[in-house]
Structure formats: C-alpha cells, structure tokens
Amino acid sequence: MVEHLDTVCYRFKSVKDSWTLPVYTEQGGYAVWKEIVKTAPAPEDIIEKVKASGLRGRGGAGFPTGLKWSFVDRTAAGPKYLVCNSDEGEPGTFKDREILLTNPHQLIEGMLIAAYAMGMNVCYHFLRGEFALPFQRCEAALAEARAAGLVGEGILGSKLNIEMHNILGAGSYIVGEETAMLEALEGKRAYPRYKPPFPATQGLYGQPTTVNNTETLASVPMILEKGPEWFAQLGTAKSGGTKMFSVSGHVCQPGVFEVPLGTSFQTLLELSGGLASGRSCLAVIPGGTSMRVVPGDQMLSAEMSYEGMEAVGSAIGSGGVIVMDDRTDLAEALAVMMQFYQHESCGQCTPCREGSGWVSTLADRLAQGLGRSGDVDRLYTVAQQIEGRTICAFGEAISWPVSSFIKHFRPQLEAGIAPANQAVEDGQ
Amino acid sequence: MSAHAISITIDHRSIQCQAGQLIIEVADQAGIYIPRFCYHPKLTVAANCRMCLVEIAKSPKPLPACATPVSEGMCVYTRSRMALKAQKAVMEFLLINHPLDCPICDQGGECDLQDLALGYGMAKGQFDEAKRAVEDENLGPLVSTEMTRCIHCTRCVRFGDEIAGMPELGVMSRGGKAYIGTYLGTELRSELSGNVIDVCPVGALTAKPSRFHGRSWSFKQRAQVARHDCVGSHVYCHVQSHYTDAAHTIMRVLPRANEAVNEVWLSDRDRFSYEGLQHQRLTLPQVKRAGQWQTVSWQLALDLITDRLSGLVQTSDADQIAGVISSNATLEEGFLFQQWLRTLGVRHIDCRVRQAGDTEAITMSACPQIAKTLPELAQCSGCLLIEAFPRRQQPMLNHRMRQAALAGATVMALGSMRQDANYPLHVDHVVPVSTLSQHIAALVKAVLSLKDEGMPAVLSKSLASLEVTESIQAIASGLIGQASDLVILIGEPVLRHPDAVQIVAWAECLANLLSVQLSFLSEGSNTAGLRLSGCLPHMGPGGVPLSEAECGLSARASFQKGLKAYIVHDVMVEDDCMGAQQALMALKQAAFNVYISPFDSAHAREWADVMLPCAAGYETSGTLVNCCGDWQTTSSALAAADEVRPAWKIYAALLAWQQSEDTMQFDCIESVTQVIQHATQAAVAQGLHQGEGLVPEAIETTEPVLWGVAHWHDFRVDPWVRQAPALQAQHDDVMRVRCNHATAESSQILDAEYVQIRQGLTVGRFPLVLDESVADHTVIVPMTCAEATSLGLVTGPIEMEACK
Ligand SMILES: Cc1cc2nc3c(=O)[nH]c(=O)nc-3n(C[C@H](O)[C@H](O)[C@H](O)COP(=O)(O)O)c2cc1C
Ligand code: SF4
Ligand code: FES
Secondary structure: OOOOOOOOOOOOOOOOOOOHHHHHHOOOOOOOHHHHHHHHHHHHHHHHHHHHOOOOOOOOOEEEEEHHHHOOOHHHHHHHHEEEEOOOOOOOOHHHHHHHHOOOHHHHHHHHHHHHHHHOOOEEEEEEEOOOOHHHHHHHHHHHHHOOOOOOOOHHHOOOEEEEEEEEOOOOOHHHHHHHHHHOOOOOOOOOOOOOOOOOOOHHHOOOOEEEEHHHHHHHHHHHHHHHHHHHHHOOOOOEEEEEEEEEOOOOOOOEEEOOOOEEEHHHHHOOOOOOOOEEEEEOOOOOOOOOOHHHHHHHOOEEEEEHHHOOOOOOOOEEEEEEEEEHHHHHHHHHHHHHHHHHHHOOOHHHHHHHHHHHHHHHHHHOOOOOOOHHHHHHHHHHHOHHHHHHHHOHHHHHHHHHHHHHHHHHHHEEOOHHHHHHHHHO | OOEEEEEEEEEEEEEEEEOOOHHHHHHHHOOEEEEEEOOOOOOOOOOOOOOOEEOOOOOOOEOOOOOOOOOOOOOEEHHHHHHHHHHHHHHHHHHHHOOOHHHHHHOOOOHHHHHHHHHHHHOOOOOOOOOOOOOOOOHHHHHHHEEHOOOOOOOHHHHHHHHHOOOOOOOEOHHHOEEOOOOOOOOOOOOOOOOHHOOOOOEEEEOOOOOOOHHHHHHEEEEEEOOOOOOOOOEEEEOOOOHHHOOEEEEEEEOEOOOOEEEEOOOHHHHHHHHHOOEEOOOOOEEOOOOOEEEEHHHHHHHHHHHHHHHHHHHHOOHHHEEEEOOOHHHHHHHHHHHHHHOOOOOOOEEEOOOOOHHHHHHHOOOOOOOOOOOHHHOOEEEEEEOHHHHHHHHHHHHHHHHHHHHOEEEEEOOOEOOOOOOOOOEEEOOOHHHHHHHHHHHHHHHHHOOOOOHHHHHHHHHHHOOOOOHHHHHHHHOOOOOOOOOEEOOOHHHHOOOOOHHHHHHHHHEEEEOOOOEEEOOOOOOHHHHOOOOEEEEEOOOOOOOOOOOOOOOHHHHOOOOOOOEOOOOOOHHHOOOOHHHHHHHOOOOOEEEEOEOOOOOHHOHHHHHHHHOOHHHHHEEEEOOOOEEEEEOOOOOOOOOOEOOHHHHHHHHHHEEEOOOOOOOOHHHHHHHHHHHHHHHOOOOOOOOOOOOOOOOOOOOOOOEEEEEOOOOOOHHHHHHHHHHHOOOOOOOOEOOOHHHHOOOOOOOOOEEEEOOOOOOEEEEEEEEEOOOOOEEEEEEEOHHHHHHHHOEEEEEEEEEO
C-alpha cells in the first residue's frame, strides 16, 4: 500500500530473532562497519554523506545531524563522548522502544559509525528507566557485538578502540533533555544545563560530546549502505528519509509506522486503522505533547514532513501522533498534559517550577468546569510568561500546547468556566 | 577563554571589558544594576532564578546576564521592553508561592526579594490560588529555617558544596514540590555554616540567636575585627541604637568583606560569639576585705593596687611579682600592661599561658606568622601541616588551604590526630604525640637522602639511628616534588608540646633544606601583637630581645615558683592555663593578686584581692596583629557598661601613677599604637626579627609512651566564646576524653564509660569516647571543665584507668 514502509530502522519488524547478531549479520548488518574498520575512510567523508542524506535529529528538535556532527573538534585533547538518547519520555512517543526491541544491532552499528566519524572512543547509551526488556536486548546485543570484536578494544584486529555502555535511567522526563542526561551520566541530579557552552564543546565531564536520538543513530548504517541519495530520495526535497511515527489516541489500530517523510497524514491514519466509524477528526498533536495541537481538518490535508507540519503551525517533534476524535473533551486533554508537565518539571528554574503548577491548576479547574472568569486568558498569559525564559526547552513544552489549544479551541476551554462565574462576568 | 579587551554596550553605554567576563560582572563594574538572586560572585553560576534576564541584540529570547559571557560588540539592554517583561514575569512567579508577610519576617528590610519586588515587580499579581507551604527542618542552634520563604536559588546548597566543602543542604523532590533540606534531618555541623544565612537572599535561612531581636534598619553598623583566632576576620558589629535599654548590646555580627582576609565569609565562632559578651560579666571594681568582696570606686581600687605593689617592691622585690596577660589582649593593652609592670621593676611578664615547656628560644628565632598572605596561601603548590588543625581552629585559613588543595596543591599532614579536612590530603600521617620531634627529624633524614647532596656530618650523626617509615618517606617525596611554593605550617599545639623547641628546631632544619620559611599559627587573636608590644619575659616592645639581666620567668615558671603577687589580665586561670591546678595553687598562696577581666570567675573570686572590670573585645579600640603580620586597628563598636573601662586606660592610669605624673603620657589610643610602631620599625631596621636559628639536638627512635594532650575545643578557646550559648549548644558533647581503640585496649579501658586520668598527684575523671582519628599512645583530654581544672594537665605522660 505505502511504498517503502518500514525500510530503515523498523525493517526487521517481523523478522524472527532480528535482535540477535546472527540474524542481523545474515541480513547484511555490520557490513558498513566492517568496511569502515578495514578501509579507514576519512571521517569527514562520512559526515558529508550524513549531511547529503538530509537526516535530521529524530529526538524532537529536528536539527540536521551531519551539521551537528561537524561541530565536534576531532582534534580536541582528552576523551570525547557519544551519547545515544533512548529516554523516549515524550508523551505519545513509543518508537525508539521498537528499535531497541527489534533492531538493537543497527543502533550499535550506527553508534560505532558516529563515534568513528567524530573521533570518539566512548559511547553511552542511556535508556529510560522503564525499559526493562529493551535494556536486556541491548545488553545482549552489546555482549554479542563485543564478543565478535565489533566493539571494544582493537576492533576486528585494527587499532580502533570504541567502548560502549548501556545505562538504565531512574525514571524522569527531564533526563531526556540532552544536558540533563549528561548530568545524570555524571552521577548527578538530572538538571538541564544552561547553554552555552554546548555539549559539542563542553559536554560530558566537560569534554566534547554529541547527543543523538536512537532513531537518528539507527538510521546511519542504512544511509551509508544504500547511499545518501537513496535515503534523501525516500523523503521530500526538504525532509530526507523516513520517519517512525507512533500513532495513538482515537484510531482503530494504534502502532508504530515507519513511512517516508512527506507521506500524507491521511495515509498514516489509514495505516493505523482510521477513526472509529462515524467519528471525525477533531484535533491532532503530531509530534508528542510538547508540540502544538493542529485542528483535525487542517491535518487531514497535511503531509508528514518538517515543512508540512510547519505549514500547519506545528512540528514533527518526536513523531508521537496523538489523534483526538470529536468525542474528546479538549479541556480535560489539556489538563492531563499539564498535570504531566507540573509533575515532571525539575524545579530548577523559577518560571518552570512555579509556572508549571499554576498552569496545571488553571487547566484542571477548567476541565472540571469550575473555571473562574478570566481563567482562559490567565492560562494563556501564565504560559506565555514561562516561554523563552527557562533554562531548557521544557518551558516551550508547557507553553506551546497551552497557546495552541487556546488559539484553536478557545470555546471548548471557555466552556470550563463555571456558570456562576460566567454570570458574574455577564452581570458586569 | 582569552582575556583580551573588547567593548560592548549596556543600555547604550559603551563599556570596555575582558572577553569571557559575564555580563553581570561587567554591569556591576560599570555600576549598572541587574537584578539577581541566584548569582553570587563567590559561587558557581546556576542561572536558575532567571531574575537577571536581559535583552541582547539579535537574540530572540532574553538571556541570563549571570551566565552569558560578553563578546565583542554585544549590545545589552537591561531595561528594554523585553527585559522588563521578563523580569516582571520572573518576579511574579517568585512571589506566587512566597508569603507576602514581610512585617513578620526576620529578613524584612534586608531582603533581596522585598527590594527587587519593589523595583522590578508589578503592583498586583494574577495569582489567586492557595500558596505552597513547606515544612521546616531543625538545622541546629545557629540557623533558623522558614522554608516556605525559600526561592530555590540554591545558593545555600552551592555554598555547602563549594565553600564549606560539606554538602549539608540539598534540593529534594522536584518541580513545585522541590525544597531545600538535609534529607537526613541532621543539624548543620560545618564550621562555616552561618554563612548560609548571608547567602540566602530571603528569610528562609536566618540567624537563630538574633532572630526577631531587632530590625536591621535600627542597627548601627560598626567595623571590627574578630577575636578568636589568629586570622582576625573582618566583621561588622550590629549594635542596637534605638532603645536605651538595649544600648549596650551587639545584636549580631556579620562578615565585613575583605579579599585579603576572610573574603566575604565568617566562621561560626566569629559570627555567634558576640552572645558571650552578655554573660558572666564583671561590671564593678571590687576589692576583697576580710574575705568579703566590696564594690569600690576606681580611684580606690587603683590606689590600692599601686600601694600594695609598691609596698611589695620595697619589702621584698619586684621579682616577687608576675604579670600574665591573655593572647587576646590588644597591642595597646599589652604594651601599657608591660610598660606599667616594667616601670615597677617587674620582669616576669608573659602572654603564653598554655606552654608545657619553655619556648623562649622559639619566639626568639621566629615570628609567629605565616610566610605568605592568605590569598598567596590559596595558591601555594604544596603544604605540610605539622600538628596544625586549622579546619576548626583557624577556619578562614583552612578555607584558603582548601582552595589551594582543590586547585591541585599537595597538602600533607603530620600530627597526633588525623586531619578533619574538607579537601583531599596527599598524606595524613598520625604519630604518637610523644614521638613528634623524632618524626620530624626522620623527615629531615628522608629529605636529605632524597636530595642526595650528601648528608652534612653534624646531621648525619644526629640522625644516624632514626628510622624512616614509609609515610615519612611519602611526605618527603611530596615535599621534594615542589619546593617552589611550599608552605610548612606549624600549628599552635606545637608550642604546647614539651618538646616544642626540638620540634621547631627540626622543622626549621627541614625548612632550610627546602629553602622555605617556616610558618606559624598562633594562639588567640593577637599572639603576634603581644610579642611586638613586649609581653614576653625575654622581649621588650618592638620584639627587642632583652639582656639576660632583664629577662624574667615565663608564666608557667612563675606559677611553678609561687610568687607573692600576680597581675592577671583576661585569663581564666582555671580554664585557660596549661597546668591550671598548679597555677591556682600559686595564686592562692600569693599575698596580693589583681584580676582584670571582662568576665567574672568563681575561681578568681577565691584567689584575687582586687577585681577590675575591663571592656571586652568589640567594646574596645585597639590593634590586633594577625598571622600574616597585618596590623588591624579598629575603634570600639559599642560602649561597655557604666563602670567598665577599656583596659588600655586602666594601665595608662596605673602607669601614670607609677611615674607619679599628673598628666597621663598616653591620653589617646593612637599615641600608644605609635610608640609600638616606632619600636617595631626600629627593631626591624636593626634586623632583630631575623633571629639566630635553633640548634636541633641528636635524636633517636624511642618507644612511644602514653601521653595526654591538653586540648582546647574550638568553641572553648577563650572565656568569651565559652559564654556564647548558641555555640555551646551546637557542640554540647565535647567534654570527653578521646583515644583510639588500640590505646584503649592497651590501657584496659575498652568498655569503660568513664576514665580517670592521673598526672603526678592530681587526677580527673572524664567520660570516654573512642576516636580512631587519634594517634596511638595519645589521649586527648578536654580542657575547660571542673575535672580538667583539678587535673591541671600539662601535655605529657599520664596514667589512665577505667573508673565508675
Ligand atoms: C524536556 C525535553 C525532553 C526531551 N526528551 C527527549 C527524549 O526523551 N528523547 C530524545 O531523543 N530527545 C529528547 N529531547 C531532545 C534532546 O534534548 C536532544 O535534542 C536530542 O536527543 C538530540 O538528538 P537528535 O539531534 O538526534 O534529535 C528532549 C528535550 C527536552 C527539552
Ligand atoms: S534557602 Fe535561601 S539560599 Fe537556599 S535555595 Fe532557598 S532561598 Fe536560596
Ligand atoms: S541571577 Fe542570573 S539566573 Fe539567577
């Protein structure tokens, strides 16, 4: 039905024991890595290829990966680190988990290539605390790869040393923020750092560090195997390659789908079984709850690409697509999201610590129909007061949903103002 | 980042600065105020309060001035629309959960949040919900908490981590539930804990002793110098000025910023000792008549003293009189004290009351000073502590040691107790206290062999039979590694050691080998100053050595001898003297004793014939010379009670009497200071301060014997601090004998709750606690309690047994 469905990271979706080394090698895995170890190509060439592929960070911000890699000074003294971000904490997102379960070796290969390209000798793979099975799979895969001489000291008899460690988190959303992750790796509390300095110059233990999302890194072996042009052409002119979307909410068959960027939302909806019969699409959050909500009708004509989502005022984010049909109580939906953010704020900086709770209180009140006059406007201003003033992008993660919900669905929220309070307002 | 000059603009003003500086630093230097809470120039940048957000051209978002480095051509706007909006927003967030009850908050009037809310907040907020309440924790007797007021700036947390080197406070929980606490529910124990009160910008952490006792705006602020250690931290005394009934009280003491001394910090002892000035004060001149104390006029008291002393000089001779003065007396007090007594013909004058043996030879040869300034000390590359424990005894000096150690200095220690250091030590070698001198000699031997220049014959003979242990070897290689910037610090307990002269002699030998100058920590706040003022039996004003005929006895020798009269200035003999029992006996058999002190003493009431109340520390003007040789002169912070006189005036009057002059030679304190200054300058010009050098004697490895060490806990060092209730409450369990397991085992007291310490004919009974930081064969005996007084320990051999 859809061309190139599940071709890159999710290609072994239904291959038996795909997470084991024999199966992965049988499918042609580690060929790229072995070739690199054998021929020792110029690292810059690899980075150029990643640039040419159009690969952008799949962790949320969509930063061009090749460009990010080129920021690391390969000649800097001391150790340099690669960190793979498998924290996957963004509500509505559950695609990295699939990679970890079905394709851990491709991720390992991707990490090895990235480390080689940036002259790094240590990779930390950070998995969210709840990922027990994925962690086991990754540990097993790493052990296999190490035994096969693909990872560790003197890789495949060469002089190349790349160490790799899987680390299980302790369960918090904020640790997914890259600098918070670095703090956590250093054994500290997961508090995001103020940037600059950026990780590329002063990251883990003050050394040059690159943090990439699981999907980003797992895409790399295929890019090099089949060529950057192949990858780029899978997607649109501005968004190269494929993207995994985890579709949830009011669809008949929620799940993870890897589709070429530029695929229409309609197609994605069909892949996930469509809406229940007789239902219409009220709203969609296309990239995890931190991205802006889009009214259903706009989504139905939109394409799932970086530019396509920008056109409807939102973003691909982490690829967590949350579909809400016309039965949804949007005030409650917003309140639930805001409860999440107030619970997950690390509490380090003032606007987020104080604002997240306040926003949540207001959203809760509206959801319960106990809103006071002016609550919707207050909700809006408070969220605006947070935005752009926090240490990390968590501030935006609170503010964007609020402002977009209010922009598109103000009447539904106003309905949460208690009649008694409305009467007061009308009477004035 | 390179430090090259660049230019930026702040609020359209062009400003020259260094690349890499933070915007807030540049703005501060230019006198442009940017509001802040979490930023503290002495702490790492946290950038968490977001109060300092400013607009920067070309940045879509406002950026924190405390964390953003300047770059060439940067345009900063601190009062633009964007900046003001951000500041207002942050202020609103800070206030929503903060109680708005400044009138009942102790911080009111000196609260950063209150001030900045006025300058940068909105008249009215939009918050209409219930506020957060946070449970308080008991942090002990010094720091009071009201955690609902906390704004989570983490200054207190960073202070603990970075400055105190003792992470006692931390952030618990997260988001809106985040709170500051100890987690364990413990009390603060750091010797610098009171500083969290200063760094806290709001009323969350306040001073418990002074809480709710007054408002900051009604206090008068007076500059003074702290009096409990040889660093002499700079302080402000806040004196109540409004209410007549409280006219004589210091309400609190705060650090006075001085980069060369205490930076912006203050030790707890210096911060909270002021409370002691309100207790057990001597307020009226009194004389004992037929065993009864009677209040008399000053005139009468001074007449009596002059008469009795002159009588004594005539009937027997002036050698039957000794003067003993506290090492906390000021330069001027010391000078006039000895001037008066020497005019009278008295030779036995001493400010060293805690010696086991004679230390004149040491004072002859070395200035009681450290060879570097404190900021230099923080940059030294290596340091050897010999029986020096600065963490608790000289906290602000320890702070510099910590800075040095964190910057990579090799710090090593050799002493009878393990260091309680808040920084990593390279070697911490603990040796039985009776063997201290031989270990230092062994160190000389080890250094000599490492230097491989061949051993001078004299030394090689002296050291022939000495054993060099592995730890000594390790210290030696550590010392050799970095001769350039090395500091060898002799702790004040060395001068209380019976082998003090040999310890210092060998240490001097070591220092010579390494081409460094020995550094000395000293007792009290003015040991160096009293030496210059002539309060030693063998040195006159300016520190000029006296001829043999002019030399007198040390304080201890004069007590051992039992003279006919003693003049005791601010020394609580029962608590402050080494060998207190013997001193008390000498006093009791004497015919005439004068006790001049701010503090009353039951013991003094027994042995004294005249008691004169003098002004205490902050109540008097004068000069203290600290361990770096800095003369720190201050004026009195407040007047003492009516009949209490500054000691310098008392001695000036007695001196004038003695010289039978109508007018006083010294009618103002400056005239006194000048005389000493001249004497000192003259002595320095003549090279009198270089000294002769000590001669180390041959030494061999001997078996250690069980020794007791007379120990003054850091909160028990002088009468003043002993009266300070909050400090005493913080360390209420210090009157215990301490020894390690091995010592306890060999003395068969392992399970004993109490032990009896015997030295010669006297005994004392103390509770026992095993402490593995104490060396073998070494027993730490707490001074300043009744049992210690009756034992009257002199550091040296003891017997110890279990008792009920
Ligand atoms: C609050 C917050 C949570 C985040 N959580 C995740 C996450 O769970 N997984 C992830 O890959 N990136 C997460 N990010 C994004 C990372 O900071 C970072 O941008 C990303 O890992 C970079 O990888 P990429 O360039 O491959 O996308 C989060 C960012 C923020 C601000
Ligand atoms: S207690 Fe004071 S210093 Fe500590 S975080 Fe709170 S406001 Fe800051
Ligand atoms: S002072 Fe800059 S963020 Fe707090």
